[in-house]
Amino acid sequence: MYIPPNWPWPILRSSVWTMRAKRISFTGGPFPRRGSRPLAGMSTAGSMLGTAVSWGWPGFLCKKKLSGGRSLCFLESSQDGVGPMDDPLIVAADLGGTSFRVALVDRRMNILARSAHFTRPQEGASRAVERIIESIRQTASRSSLERVKGIAVATAGPLDPSRGMILSPPSLPTWRHVPLKDLLRDAFPLPVWVEHDADMAALGEYRFGSGRGFDRLIYLTVSTGIGGGVILDGKLLRGAKVSAAELGHIVIDPNGPPCNCGGKGHVEAMASGTAIARMARERLARGERSSLRERCGDDLGKVTAQLVAEGARAGDTLAREVMREAGTNLGLAVVSLIHIFDPDVVIIGGGVSNAGELLLGPVREVIAERAMEDFRDRARVVQSALGDNSGILGVAAFAFEELGLGC
Numbered sequence: 487m488y489i490p491p492n493w494p495w496p497i498l499r500s501s502v503w504t505m506r507a508k509r510i511s512f513t514g515g516p517f518p519r520r521g522s523r524p525l526a527g528m529s530t531a532g533s534m535l536g537t538a539v540s541w542g543w544p545g546f547l548c549k550k551k552l553s554g555g556r557s558l559c560f561l562e563s564s565q566d567g568v569g570p571m572d573d574p575l576i577v578a579a580d581l582g583g584t585s586f587r588v589a590l591v592d593r594r595m596n597i598l599a600r601s602a603h604f605t606r607p608q609e610g611a612s613r614a615v616e617r618i619i620e621s622i623r624q625t626a627s628r629s630s631l632e633r634v635k636g637i638a639v640a641t642a643g644p645l646d647p648s649r650g651m652i653l654s655p656p657s658l659p660t661w662r663h664v665p666l667k668d669l670l671r672d673a674f675p676l677p678v679w680v681e682h683d684a685d686m687a688a689l690g691e692y693r694f695g696s697g698r699g700f701d702r703l704i705y706l707t708v709s710t711g712i713g714g715g716v717i718l719d720g721k722l723l724r725g726a727k728v729s730a731a732e733l734g735h736i737v738i739d740p741n742g743p744p745c746n747c748g749g750k751g752h753v754e755a756m757a758s759g760t761a762i763a764r765m766a767r768e769r770l771a772r773g774e775r776s777s778l779r780e781r782c783g784d785d786l787g788k789v790t791a792q793l794v795a796e797g798a799r800a801g802d803t804l805a806r807e808v809m810r811e812a813g814t815n816l817g818l819a820v821v822s823l824i825h826i827f828d829p830d831v832v833i834i835g836g837g838v839s840n841a842g843e844l845l846l847g848p849v850r851e852v853i854a855e856r857a858m859e860d861f862r863d864r865a866r867v868v869q870s871a872l873g874d875n876s877g878i879l880g881v882a883a884f885a886f887e888e889l890g891l892g893c
């Protein structure tokens with residue numbers, strides 16, 4: 487079997503991962519290796535093709551549905567090793583306050599290359615944008631450049647999508663009115679889109695994740711802050727000028743703590759990862775007993791939402807109570823949202839959602855206690871299926887549709 491000397495193994499790994507995420511039966515583990523076995527339920531032909539890919543065949547395993555419930559598995563390959571030569575690609579980026587990720591995505595939503603970097607917003611917008619441009623250039627160069635049809639960026643709001651201008655996001659505190667779309671267009675002769683990250687994550691989940699099959703959904707990302715996106719009757723809810731659905735800034739307690747945005751008592755200040763860490767730190771500083779003290783080496787500055795979730799999972803009382811309080815606070819916002827939008831499903835994503843039922847359980851309890859009777863059983867609360875790829879896949883799908891190349 488011929489394997490090109492410069493075969494890009496990380497690209498194959500990403501592709502394998504994506505296919506697994508899309509529940510296409512596949513052989514091999516997270517990294518291709520000899521001797522991998524087919525997964526249960528895979529057809530013989532599919533197994534052979536999957537094994538060929540996992541052994542290093544320079545192609546991509548694809549699956550098409552045929553009539554009668556049958557499926558066809560086949561390989562596609564190209565000279566540059568990242569899919570068929572005429573297959574258009576989008577460079578998609580997800581720019582957050584902590585990190586930004588850049589990916590090369592094809593029309594079947596395979597992630598062909600992916601890299602992650604620290605944003606370092608405190609260095610200022612111009613330095614960060616320079617590094618983003620360099621990452622996009624490197625990612626695009628993984629393919630034939632003529633196949634890249636556009637650059638699509640999902641980033642924190644509030645922003646003005648029509649001008650591609652980042653306005654004043656709390657997660658990028660020193661950034662004010664950054665014309666990201668113009669800066670990227672100056673660097674690349676390609677169409678550029680700059681869209682709200684939670685909107686794009688909502689779109690990603692609607693098309694490819696936990697929202698498939700539902701026409702009305704709310705997506706909430708719970709990480710450093712809280713963002714949101716709303717799909718109504720299959721369409722993304724847009725604002726008149728600034729992006730809509732800044733759902734993290736719903737007031738849930740008029741006497742609550744200050745929010746990063748300058749407001750007070752917003753759900754972001756009472757249920758985000760930052761809030762979870764702060765609530766745990768405050769209780770530890772008051773001298774309450776908890777295993778979190780050992781977990782952070784008695785340095786309260788090292789307490790994070792992830793540490794609290796780990797403590798809660800291990801049975802620590804203080805950590806469990808903090809996670810419960812955060813979930814309850816999030817639930818209060820969700821109760822208002824389901825009364826406003828009557829969604830089929832509420833999807834919780836973002837890093838804190840990895841806490842699973844520790845966060846989602848209290849949300850469901852608050853709905854059962856406080857929502858109007860007819861709303862209680864209708865709104866299902868589920869975890870994001872795409873994890874931190876929801877924004878990347880959503881903004882890539884958005885760009886393909888804008889180009890008239892939607893799949």
Ligand SMILES: [Zn+2]
Nearest residue numbers: 735745747752
């Ligand atoms: Zn706020």
